[in-house]
Amino acid sequence: MENMQITEDFTKEKIQTMLNSRSQLQDYVLQNSKRGDIQNIIDTIDKFGWTKQWLMNIGDQKGKILDEAIQTRKPKTVLELGTFLGYSALRMISLLPKDALLISIESNTESAEIARSIFEYAGVTDRIKTIVDDTNNVIPHLNKDFNVDSFDLIFIDHFKDVYLRDFKMLEDVGLIKSGTMIVADNVICPGAPDYLEYVQNNPNYSTTLRESTLEYDDKLRDAVAISVRK
Numbered sequence: 001m002e003n004m005q006i007t008e009d010f011t012k013e014k015i016q017t018m019l020n021s022r023s024q025l026q027d028y029v030l031q032n033s034k035r036g037d038i039q040n041i042i043d044t045i046d047k048f049g050w051t052k053q054w055l056m057n058i059g060d061q062k063g064k065i066l067d068e069a070i071q072t073r074k075p076k077t078v079l080e081l082g083t084f085l086g087y088s089a090l091r092m093i094s095l096l097p098k099d100a101l102l103i104s105i106e107s108n109t110e111s112a113e114i115a116r117s118i119f120e121y122a123g124v125t126d127r128i129k130t131i132v133d134d135t136n137n138v139i140p141h142l143n144k145d146f147n148v149d150s151f152d153l154i155f156i157d158h159f160k161d162v163y164l165r166d167f168k169m170l171e172d173v174g175l176i177k178s179g180t181m182i183v184a185d186n187v188i189c190p191g192a193p194d195y196l197e198y199v200q201n202n203p204n205y206s207t208t209l210r211e212s213t214l215e216y217d218d219k220l221r222d223a224v225a226i227s228v229r230k
Contacts, residue, residue, distance in 0.1 A: 059215030075152030082158030086115030
């Protein structure tokens with residue numbers, strides 16, 4: 001019960017405060033980082049998250065887990081569910097070859113606009129395809145719209161209560177094939193228990209849980225789930 005209360009408090013307070021101050025992050029990045037320097041922009045966002053205002057992107061500590069996934073899988077096609085302010089897309093694009101396809105879906109217009117401004121500042125606008133819509137509206141059309149058969153890597157970091165819904169939709173439309181790696185953030189805090197149960201107990205997937213702490217927080221336990229389709 002205590003852990004549930006911590007999660008509820010986190011959800012209600014931290015997220016709302018953070019959403020109200022998204023524009024501050026945009027201003028901070030534009031004023032304190034170097035145009036066109038992706039790593040410097042990433043570091044600046046991390047500094048903001050640790051010292052100014054908590055952010056709900058994957059962060060520097062769990063971000064290294066995402067980096068390792070990219071370096072291990074070496075994907076040419078990547079799908080991100082949840083652009084937010086563009087942090088994880090920047091981490092991924094910095095490690096991807098120039099000809100890689102990175103599609104990022106964001107349902108919130110304000111967040112997407114801030115992300116696009118940061119992508120422009122970083123000089124990667126032409127390398128990240130940002131779609132502003134609900135994931136369940138977009139997923140069924142990705143094959144046709146982007147001429148993609150399946151994705152090498154999928155990063156899930158949007159609404160935790162639809163992780164499983166969207167995962168199954170990706171399966172149904174054939175975008176997950178043998179070798180597809182799926183990286184899911186925040187599976188412990190705030191948590192995506194139905195998703196975690198599904199991938200850990202599904203014989204079609206090999207799943208590893210990489211434990212860490214919540215982004216920009218040294219206390220709350222969290223984890224990243226990495227699943228590979230057999």
